[in-house]
Amino acid sequence: MSKHRPTIADIARRAGVSKVAVSYALNDRPGVSPATRASIKAIAQEIGWRPNSAARALTRARADTVGLTLSRPARMLGVEPFFMELISGIETELSARGCALLLQVVADPAQELEMYRRWWGEGRVDGVFLADVRSPDPRIEGVAELGMPAVVIGHPSAAGSLTPVWSDDSAALRDTLTYLSALGHRSVARVAGLPELAHTRLRDGAQREISAELGLDEPVVVHTDYSGEEGAHATRRLVSSASRPTAILYDNDIMAVAGLSVAQEMGLDVPADLSLVAWDDSQLSRVVRPPLTALSRDIPAYGTHAARTLLTMVADGSAPGFEDAAARLVPRGSTAPPR
Amino acid sequence: MSKHRPTIADIARRAGVSKVAVSYALNDRPGVSPATRASIKAIAQEIGWRPNSAARALTRARADTVGLTLSRPARMLGVEPFFMELISGIETELSARGCALLLQVVADPAQELEMYRRWWGEGRVDGVFLADVRSPDPRIEGVAELGMPAVVIGHPSAAGSLTPVWSDDSAALRDTLTYLSALGHRSVARVAGLPELAHTRLRDGAQREISAELGLDEPVVVHTDYSGEEGAHATRRLVSSASRPTAILYDNDIMAVAGLSVAQEMGLDVPADLSLVAWDDSQLSRVVRPPLTALSRDIPAYGTHAARTLLTMVADGSAPGFEDAAARLVPRGSTAPPR
């Protein structure tokens, strides 16, 4: 067993042809007879040849790799099923097209841009995803400047000149508030995520607007870091305030579970005294008692769409944005008419 | 702004020297005067030069990339904080050393080996991590055969000839059972993970052994797919069986939370009627009521150790295995003496 990995030169030697013939044969390009092609392919198969990705990248100026960076602390990331599901969906599409995913978890958003600069400069990636968009987000302009294909996972209004893949949070919010309003709720608070994230702002605005439309009270919104701890704390504050809401919407499910525990601990009956809704639906929502009414969406599919869009951009230089399905409200036991 | 990324040839032209001089200068190798070196570096900086990773990989036969594949379905992965935290820890070490992580989520273990073969054959990675080791696991021998540096994230007994990075589950289990035994429990069941995983088997064996040593009942172990649904179902079965256990240990926290809900729904008081312990401790354990007694470990640190070991292997050709700290039992409100 020779030490080095086989190259097309090895195949050429064995087949008694030049490496060019081998290259043509293996890439299914004209210029070699069917017989030669077959024998070359057989030899390649036999000695287990694989194209060296670096050599190929060098000539084609293609890395067959796209990048994704995430900048939340480890313990926050872990608890959010969102990212893992997103990544998983992204990879479904990528691996079907022979493309790899470079992942980087960094400490802060500034480092993300630096990472993108490096990846692009080094020719390591053909494009990137931008998640957790802030407003304003220096990455947007930075990436656009580099001329690097990029897909923003988030609303067009925050994507600048980049191509967005998003789902309509406003519609999901409308469904939810309409449903709660129909149940008779007038005061619906929200325990929101990081205020610097663009989608948090959008949800904040939409909630205010839709609440006004539906004739609900001006909503109280508490911002958190998405952790269970802050979710619990926010719930405690909301529930003990003078104008206690009759329903609370949480921006992720760990906070919703934390809120549920707090409410029950404080002697409130969920849903009779307090209705709860979780944004994003994982196993967690179904596992607690009562099971949580949730805004459910197919996150792997979301990732797949984002990947498909990015690959189109890489191939064609541009791609249309893509609006994914809005989250669907799944009523479960945590919502009911207020007492 | 020129279309193509700057190369050392561009720098050489500007500086009026050969590309070799530029290469020497930028790599801090002797052969250029301090003045020339400085001016070359200044030019490189100015035009934003970055070494092309493909070109570099081609000569050095180094990809500066390591790989990790995961083969659980998207919805399982998402809900397990373990992997995200592990990845995050891995990256802390990798990014400090200028190494990237190639991630691939695949459908089944056979595809993982195929992926490793491809990555290695294409020279895309310098080494890989193996997580979720099965017994037996074809990947172990497959990877060893390729001669590819690899670190097994799991117990040495399952790592074959590969280098393991592990933590002592047996010790953690001993602490837990000793603690429960001291509280007065005699019948401690376990809702375990996938039976085909090596670490599940190891835990099963250790639990039997330690239970016997401590004079506890022969433990009932129910295997699941780690989902909340199966955790709930297993709990229901255990609790309604004739020989109802007084304490249950869960192999992950989502199942523990599911178990807690089931127990409460069935009118049991946790911890008075039933004590619960979760293996692996995330925010989830602290957020529910009562908060769950858990086996806590520093998973990001675990990942960091694995990455460090792998990089050593890549650099030196081999590396000693590494035993990480065992999980620490953190008693919370879900455990108490049995009634």
Place this chain on the structure above:
DNA sequence: CACGGGCACTTACCCGGTTCAGTGACTCCG
């Protein structure tokens, strides 16, 4: 003042695969 040695830098070639411009040999057709 010739010679050895070190310095600063260059020429030539390599990595592995792709591309372009040939080059014979063979076929077809007027």
Place this chain on the structure above:
DNA sequence: CGGAGTCACTGAACCGGGTAAGTGCCCGTG
């Protein structure tokens, strides 16, 4: 039967870096 056209294949150059082996120059030294 001669010229055009096709086919199968090859040589050389290229991508962007890296390395080994020179080359020319200046210096110090005997």
